[in-house]
Structure formats: structure tokens, C-alpha cells
Amino acid sequence: MKLTGAEIFVECLKREGVKTLFALPGGVVLKIFDVLHQQKDIDVILTRHEQGAGHMAEGYAKATGKPGVALVTSGPGMSNIVTALVDASMDSVPLVCFSGQVSTNLIGNDAFQEADNIGLSRPCTKYNFLVKDVNDLAVTIKEAFYIAMTGRPGPVLVDIPKDVSMNKADFKYPGSVAIRGYNPTYDGNKWQIKQAAEAIVKAKKPILYVGGGVIFSGASEELLELAELAQIPVDMTLMALGAFPGEHPLSMGMMGMHGTYWANMAVHYSDLVIAVGARFDDRVTGKVSEFCPHAKVIHIDIDPTSIRKNVNVDIPIVGDCKRVLRELNQILRATANGEQKELRKPWWDQIHEWKRAHPLTYEQDPQGPIKPQHLIKRLYELTRDRDPIVSTDVGQHQMWAAQYFTLAKPRRWLTSGGLGTMGFGFPAAMGAQAAFPDRLVLCIAGDGSVQMNMQELATAVVNKLPVKVFIVNNQYHGMVRQWQDLFYEGRYASSYLDVVPDFVKLAEAYGAVGLRASKVSEIDDVIREALAVDKPVIADVPVDKYENCYPMIPAGGCNHEMILADPPELKKKQAAGAQVVGEDKDTVLTA
Amino acid sequence: MEHIISVTAENKFGVLSRVAGLFSGRGFNIESLSVAPSVDPSTSMMTIVTSGDDRIIEQIVKQLNKLIDVIKVVDLNESEFVERETALIKVHTKPEDRAEALRIADIFRANVVDSTSMTYTIEITGGIKKIEAIINLLQPLGIKELIRTGRIAIAREPIRPAVAQPKRVAKE
Ligand SMILES: Cc1cc2nc3c(=O)[nH]c(=O)nc-3n(C[C@H](O)[C@H](O)[C@H](O)COP(=O)(O)OP(=O)(O)OC[C@H]3O[C@@H](n4cnc5c(N)ncnc54)[C@H](O)[C@@H]3O)c2cc1C
Ligand SMILES: Cc1ncc(C[n+]2csc(CCOP(=O)(O)OP(=O)(O)O)c2C)c(N)n1
Numbered sequence: 001m002k003l004t005g006a007e008i009f010v011e012c013l014k015r016e017g018v019k020t021l022f023a024l025p026g027g028v029v030l031k032i033f034d035v036l037h038q039q040k041d042i043d044v045i046l047t048r049h050e051q052g053a054g055h056m057a058e059g060y061a062k063a064t065g066k067p068g069v070a071l072v073t074s075g076p077g078m079s080n081i082v083t084a085l086v087d088a089s090m091d092s093v094p095l096v097c098f099s100g101q102v103s104t105n106l107i108g109n110d111a112f113q114e115a116d117n118i119g120l121s122r123p124c125t126k127y128n129f130l131v132k133d134v135n136d137l138a139v140t141i142k143e144a145f146y147i148a149m150t151g152r153p154g155p156v157l158v159d160i161p162k163d164v165s166m167n168k169a170d171f172k173y174p175g176s177v178a179i180r181g182y183n184p185t186y187d188g189n190k191w192q193i194k195q196a197a198e199a200i201v202k203a204k205k206p207i208l209y210v211g212g213g214v215i216f217s218g219a220s221e222e223l224l225e226l227a228e229l230a231q232i233p234v235d236m237t238l239m240a241l242g243a244f245p246g247e248h249p250l251s252m253g254m255m256g257m258h259g260t261y262w263a264n265m266a267v268h269y270s271d272l273v274i275a276v277g278a279r280f281d282d283r284v285t286g287k288v289s290e291f292c293p294h295a296k297v298i299h300i301d302i303d304p305t306s307i308r309k310n311v312n313v314d315i316p317i318v319g320d321c322k323r324v325l326r327e328l329n330q331i332l333r334a335t336a337n338g339e340q341k342e343l344r345k346p347w348w349d350q351i352h353e354w355k356r357a358h359p360l361t362y363e364q365d366p367q368g369p370i371k372p373q374h375l376i377k378r379l380y381e382l383t384r385d386r387d388p389i390v391s392t393d394v395g396q397h398q399m400w401a402a403q404y405f406t407l408a409k410p411r412r413w414l415t416s417g418g419l420g421t422m423g424f425g426f427p428a429a430m431g432a433q434a435a436f437p438d439r440l441v442l443c444i445a446g447d448g449s450v451q452m453n454m455q456e457l458a459t460a461v462v463n464k465l466p467v468k469v470f471i472v473n474n475q476y477h478g479m480v481r482q483w484q485d486l487f488y489e490g491r492y493a494s495s496y497l498d499v500v501p502d503f504v505k506l507a508e509a510y511g512a513v514g515l516r517a518s519k520v521s522e523i524d525d526v527i528r529e530a531l532a533v534d535k536p537v538i539a540d541v542p543v544d545k546y547e548n549c550y551p552m553i554p555a556g557g558c559n560h561e562m563i564l565a566d567p568p569e570l571k572k573k574q575a576a577g578a579q580v581v582g583e584d585k586d587t588v589l590t591a
Numbered sequence: 592m593e594h595i596i597s598v599t600a601e602n603k604f605g606v607l608s609r610v611a612g613l614f615s616g617r618g619f620n621i622e623s624l625s626v627a628p629s630v631d632p633s634t635s636m637m638t639i640v641t642s643g644d645d646r647i648i649e650q651i652v653k654q655l656n657k658l659i660d661v662i663k664v665v666d667l668n669e670s671e672f673v674e675r676e677t678a679l680i681k682v683h684t685k686p687e688d689r690a691e692a693l694r695i696a697d698i699f700r701a702n703v704v705d706s707t708s709m710t711y712t713i714e715i716t717g718g719i720k721k722i723e724a725i726i727n728l729l730q731p732l733g734i735k736e737l738i739r740t741g742r743i744a745i746a747r748e749p750i751r752p753a754v755a756q757p758k759r760v761a762k763e
């Protein structure tokens with residue numbers, strides 16, 4: 001029996017096990033929506049903006065490990081989702097995005113709502129396809145899912161012209177895929193792994209530098225075994241949070257620009273850096289030429305281009321983290337012995353000293369303004385037993401969340417690292433909630449960021465996605481303001497946001513629940529109240545607007561040269577209230 | 592340092608833009624790029640002339656390999672190779688210089704492939720030095736138009752000894 005392209009599309013998605021599709025219709029994809037409307041297996045979540053659909057698909061993918069799937073129309077539908085594709089590309093998130101295209105006979109004619117979707121998405125996808133013939137549709141969709149999910153994951157775009165969705169073809173879903181130019185390497189080179197094991201056993205000051213690859217590969221157990229076997233401290237990147245239990249004695253927390261003092265000191269003074277599924281981003285290395293200057297480097301990564309891209313590597317191992325760590329552990333089980341603990345005692349003593357010297361700190365005056373760190377700490381303490389999924393936006397609040405919201409397990413942390421996309425957090429949380437309707441999903445948002453995809457509040461309400469959004473409301477693009485404090489003599493150019501809008505009223509206008517904690521003493525109640533309702537909640541928490549995030553390694557600085565607190569002159573200025581350079585007025589909302 | 596990279600890729604829509612986009616997006620140099628179908632018409636062969644230090648060349652090779660439509664990448668500098676380029680040179684010259692143009696073409700064993708009362712079009716194939724040399728000589732006579740294919744290159748087949756080496760026999 002012949003099926004239309006639209007029917008084939010839906011059949012293929014079912015075969016791929018797609019349960020949720022984040023979508024927004026338009027002329028050229030109406031046929032597909034019409035078929036979707038007449039079936040029940042795939043839940044279609046209508047978003048209010050295509051960027052929202054893209055980030056929801058990302059949140060879904062990060063939380064589940066399955067591909068996130070989105071469907072948008074041609075032209076503006078496509079261009080609106082580009083940010084999410086770039087984001088997914090940078091953070092290796094498996095997405096399959098379907099875009100509508102004008103009919104094949106019109107392509108290239110500047111037809112109505114035509115855009116060069118292939119050209120637009122080429123630099124921000126792992127691969128993209130234009131389907132010119134309905135007979136190719138099924139194979140293409142199969143290949144798209146395969147490419148998105150294998151090797152280093154990433155977004156794939158399938159562009160479907162209108163006539164392809166209307167035309168008919170025999171439907172046969174291919175059982176397997178063979179692409180001759182695409183053969184990811186999963187097993188590491190055995191000889192190299194042996195070299196790595198020898199280096200690990202001998203090292204006096206080893207450190208694990210763990211990245212997002214451990215999460216993609218599901219290698220947390222193997223990582224834990226490795227760290228424990230050889231007594232190695234574990235530094236995590238922003239993208240790896242949750243890959244290793246944050247409260248484990250071997251955990252060093254986050255490394256990098258806003259990482260912990262001890263995590264950065266350890267990597268700087270280490271004699272062996274074992275990078276696992278991490279890509280030596282400049283937020284982590286700081287000044288590349290001074291990154292881990294005393295260390296030999298082992299780098300395990302599935303993508304050969306990640307290796308030796310930014311820093312020299314002594315023992316490169318191309319392969320999947322899980323498989324490579326398994327092999328490595330097997331060798332270490334035989335060779336690592338009690339001696340490592342003894343050998344590394346001075347190293348651990350040093351690390352403990354660093355930890356004691358400069359712990360993460362803030363001072364919360366019970367009567368004073370709410371400190372953002374305190375809010376996040378309370379949020380963590382009051383929700384940890386529910387094993388929540390946590391998303392963030394981008395800025396100071398994101399870094400505080402990374403520092404204070406300790407995670408025990410992988411796939412609990414949804415954040416935009418590589419692109420740093422403001423507006424990511426709220427839709428990402430909704431995507432995760434769509435995947436796990438019964439789990440607690442929190443979004444730690446910035447007052448600036450959250451406004452970039454605020455429209456999705458309608459999607460949350462209509463689709464009953466009860467995410468709990470906590471807005472760390474410092475009335476500023478806080479991260480920008482912090483740089484202006486430190487590097488632009490406190491001139492707050494375009495970083496002041498004022499107290500607009502009233503987020504509580506806004507939530508109510510959308511039919512969600514709006515809450516506000518204005519005093520320290522109200523925080524716990526507001527958190528409890530938010531958790532108690534079965535609706536989307538926007539909790540607005542005005543915080544100390546001048547709080548800065550430390551430690552901080554200035555861009556291009558060395559990892560052992562961190563700024564640990566506001567410089568004294570800045571402190572003085574703030575105390576005198578002399579900071580009101582860009583602020584017009586200073587209103588505070590009360591509930 | 593200059594490297595010549597040979598790429599075997601799927602012969603289909605969009606592949607060239609993926610390769611070109613990779614170079615422009617990552618700020619790699621392309622000195623020349625030539626592409627045409629291979630013996631197997633489903634694949635095409637590209638010769639890319641680029642430059643960079645060892646780290647950059649390593650990245651270029653890896654990034655090319657990472658492209659899904661790319662089947663094989665060889666950095667020809669790692670072995671012996673033969674390179675050739677063809678140029679078509681239209682010389683527009685005064686009557687008294689026409690003989691000189693022909694003489695130069697002759698010295699380089701170039702062919703005249705078109706001629707009018709005012710012009711000769713000269714075809715030359717060879718290594719880059721040869722091409723540049725003839726251009727330099729023809730320049731004073733007046734080059735009206737010049738078009739070059741960009742370099743193509745192929746690895747030399749390693750020379751195998753005709754008879755088994757005594758050493759190997761001794762080992763066995
Ligand atoms: C405001 C802001 C501040 C930031 N500050 C910091 C900071 O202080 N510290 C910090 O760490 N980051 C920070 N970041 C994030 C930073 O920009 C990078 O996104 C992050 O460091 C990259 O993490 P990663 O190395 O784990 O790489 P990812 O982007 O997670 O890449 C994963 C790597 O693993 C590989 N891989 C994928 N799958 C597998 C597999 N199956 N097996 C093996 N390997 C695999 C990939 O090829 C890739 O190389 C900040 C971002 C923002 C927006
Ligand atoms: C889409 C986008 N535009 C601009 C930026 C640059 N930027 C980084 S952090 C930031 C401020 C974020 O403000 P807010 O969400 O309130 O977070 P805060 O730092 O105050 O916690 C800006 C503008 C960005 N990351 N993303």
C-alpha cells in the first residue's frame with residue numbers, strides 16, 4: 001500500500017520510538033500536522049516559538065538520553081530554531097529537527113517563506129538532508145536518527161518540501177544503516193590504554209578531568225570505579241555535573257572559570273591529567289599555554305578532532321568513554337594496589353589544605369537581602385530527596401547553581417555550556433518534564449534570561465508541564481554587570497534591567513502560579529509552596545543585586561590565579577551605594 | 592607549511608559547500624581546491640592545497656574525516672606524490688611579439704589551442720614552478736586572461752622490488 005510522505009513521516013517516528021514531538025505548524029507542513037492530529041502514539045506539544053521547541057527537544061534529550069525531536073515550518077519557522085541547533089551542536093545534544101520546505105519545483109525561486117534551510121543549518125548540525133523524493137524519505141529519517149545518536153551525538157536536520165509530504169510511495173522502513181563515510185570508533189586502542197594504565201599507577205598527583213562525554217556514554221559507574229580504584233580526585237566541567245556523585249569524597253566539584261579553588265589548583269599542579277569526554281574549552285583551560293604545565297595528559301574522546309585541538313596530548317585514546325574506562329579498570333584492578341593511596345597521600349593532603357583555605361563562601365545576613373547562593377543552597381537542601389532534574393539559564397545564577405546545587409546522578413543537569421544561550425533553561429525544563437511527567441523539574445533562571453523564552457509559559461500551562469521556575473532576580477544582567485565591575489570600572493552599560501515585569505502577575509496572567517520570596521525568612525515557605533502545587537510555578541526571588549560570583553579566573557588568565565572575592569575598592573563603592581550608574585530608579589516589589 | 596590533501600567524498604549535492612564551509616568556518620587556509628568525479632562515479636576526488644603548522648594540518652585532516660560525506664582523507668605530504676596543474680593563458684600581443692610568444696610556448700612544450708590575429712591561447716600543464724615560469728615570461732608580452740585549474744595530485748605507488756629480497760628469505 002502506498003502512503004503519503006506525511007504518513008511515512010509519522011510511521012518512521014513511531015518506529016524510532018518517538019513519544020513526544022515539539023512543534024509549531026505552517027503552510028508547508030500542514031499535511032504532516034494533519035496526519036499527526038489523527039494518531040495517538042506521538043504526543044505533539046505545540047510551542048509558542050520555534051526556539052522554545054528546539055530547547056524543549058534539547059531538555060528532553062539531555063534528561064532521557066534519547067533524541068529530542070522537533071518539527072517546524074519553512075522560512076521563519078526554520079530560522080527561529082537555528083539558535084537551538086547551534087546550542088545542540090556546541091553541547092553535543094542529539095536532536096532530529098524536521099523543517100518544512102517549499103515544493104521542490106519552487107526551491108530557489110524566492111518562493112513565499114522559502115529559506116535555504118540546508119545552508120542555514122549546515123554549520124550548526126552534525127548533518128543535514130534535503131529530501132527531494134518521497135521514495136527517499138524513510139531511509140533519510142532512519143539515517144538522521146542514526147547519525148544524531150551515534151558517535152559524538154549532535155543535531156541533524158531533515159528538510160521536507162511540501163510536495164514530498166503530499167506524494168505517495170511504498171513504505172518500507174530500513175532495518176539498518178550503512179554510511180560509508182561515517183564509522184565512529186568505540187573501542188580504544190589497547191596499547192594506548194595500557195600506556196594510560198601505567199601512567200595512572202605511577203602518578204603522584206593525578207587528576208581526572210571529566211566532561212560531558214561521560215554522561216553521553218553512560219560511563220558514570222566506570223568512572224566511579226576508576227576514581228576509587230586509583231584514588232584519583234575528580235574535577236568536573238560544567239557539562240559533566242552529575243557524572244560523578246557531587247558529595248563523594250573524591251569529588252572536587254566544578255573546575256574552570258567559576259570552578260572551585262581546589263579543583264583549579266589541583267589541575268594546575270597535577271602531574272597527570274586524565275581527560276575523559278572533555279574538550280579543553282577555554283572556560284576550563286584559561287590561558288592554554290599555562291594549562292596543567294607540569295602534567296602528562298591522557299585524553300579519552302570519541303571525536304578525534306577534540307584531541308590535540310587546544311592542548312598537546314601525550315596519550316590520546318579515541319573511543320567511547322564507557323568501553324575505554326572498562327578496559328582501563330580491568331588493567332588497574334590487577335595493577336593498582338594499596339600503594340596508590342600511600343603514594344598520593346601528600347597530594348591529598350595538599351588538596352585538603354586548598355579546600356580548607358578557600359572554601360565556597362557567602363555571608364547571609366538573616367535581615368539583609370537574600371543572597372543568591374543561599375537561595376540555591378536552600379533549594380538544593382529542600383529538594384534533594386526528590387532527586388530533581390535542574391535546568392539553568394545563563395549567567396551568574398547558572399554558575400551559583402553549578403557551585404551549590406550538588407548533583408548525585410547523571411542526566412539531572414540541563415544547562416547551555418558551549419553557546420551559553422540565555423533563555424535555554426525554561427523550555428529545557430519543560431522538555432524534561434514532558435519526558436518525565438512525575439519527576440520534579442526545577443529551573444534556576446535569571447531575570448534577564450527567562451524573558452527570552454517567557455512565551456513558553458503558555459505551553460507549560462496548556463500542556464500541564466508543572467515545572468518550578470525560580471528566578472534569581474538581581475535586576476541585572478548580573479554576569480555582564482560583574483564584568484563591568486571588574487574590567488570596566490563599574491560602568492553599567494546596558495546591564496540594568498529594572499524590576500520589570502512583575503513576574504508574579506505575569507505568571508498569573510498565563511494561568512500559572514506566581515510566588516515571591518522577598519525576605520530570607522520566606523524562602524523555605526515559597527519553595528515548599530512551589531513544590532506542593534501541581535502547576536507550573538514562577539517563583540520570583542529578588543536577591544542582592546551586587547553579589548558577584550567567585551572564584552573567577554579572568555578570561556585568558558591562569559588556573560592558579562583566581563579572583564576569590566570582590567576587590568576592596570569595589571566593596572567600598574558598593575557599600576556607599578555609589579554604584580548607581582546605570583540604574584534610574586531602585587524599586588523593590590513586594591508580594 | 593604547505594600541504595596537499597587528497598579527499599575522496601560522496602559525489603552528491605552539497606558536499607563541496609560542506610568542505611568549503613569547514614575551511615571558512617574554522618579559519619583554515621585554502622590555496623586551491625579542485626574537484627571532479629572519480630572512477631567510481633558515486634564518489635568524487637578533491638585535491639586541496641592548504642597551509643598551516645602541524646597542529647592545524649592535523650585538525651584539518653581530522654575535521655575533513657569527520658564530515659559524513661567524506662570517505663577518505665590522505666595528507667599527500669606524508670609520502671611521495673606527483674602534482675600537476677593546467678593553465679590556459681590568453682596572450683594578446685603586438686604583431687612583432689607574436690613569434691616570441693610561440694617560441695616561449697615551444698620551450699615549455701605548451702600547446703596553442705586557439706589563435707586569432709591578435710591573440711594566442713596557450714595551454715600548459717606541469718608542476719607549479721613550470722606554470723609560474725611561463726606566466727612570468729609571457730607577462731611582458733601581454734596576458735589578457737589567465738585561468739588555472741588549481742593543483743591536482745596523486746600519491747606515487749611505492750616501488751616494489753621485482754624479486755624477493757634476500758634478507759626476508761634469510762629470515763624465514
Ligand atoms: C557563563 C558561562 C560560564 C562557564 N563557566 C564554566 C566553568 O567555570 N567551568 C566549566 O567547566 N565550564 C564552564 N562553562 C561551559 C564551557 O563553556 C563549556 O561548555 C564546557 O567547559 C565544555 O564541557 P566539556 O569539556 O565537558 O565538553 P562537552 O561540550 O560536554 O563535550 C563533550 C566531549 O566529550 C566527547 N564525547 C561525546 N560523547 C562521547 C563518548 N561517548 N565517549 C567519549 N567521548 C565523548 C565529545 O567529543 C566532546 O569532546 C561556562 C559556560 C557559560 C555559559
Ligand atoms: C542570547 C544571549 N544574549 C546575550 C548573552 C550575553 N550574556 C551572558 S550572561 C548575560 C546576563 C544574564 O542575565 P540574567 O539572566 O539575569 O542572569 P544573571 O547573570 O543576572 O544571574 C548576558 C547578557 C547570552 N549569553 N545569550
Ligand SMILES: [Mg+2]
Nearest residue numbers: 447474476478
Ligand atoms: Mg539577572
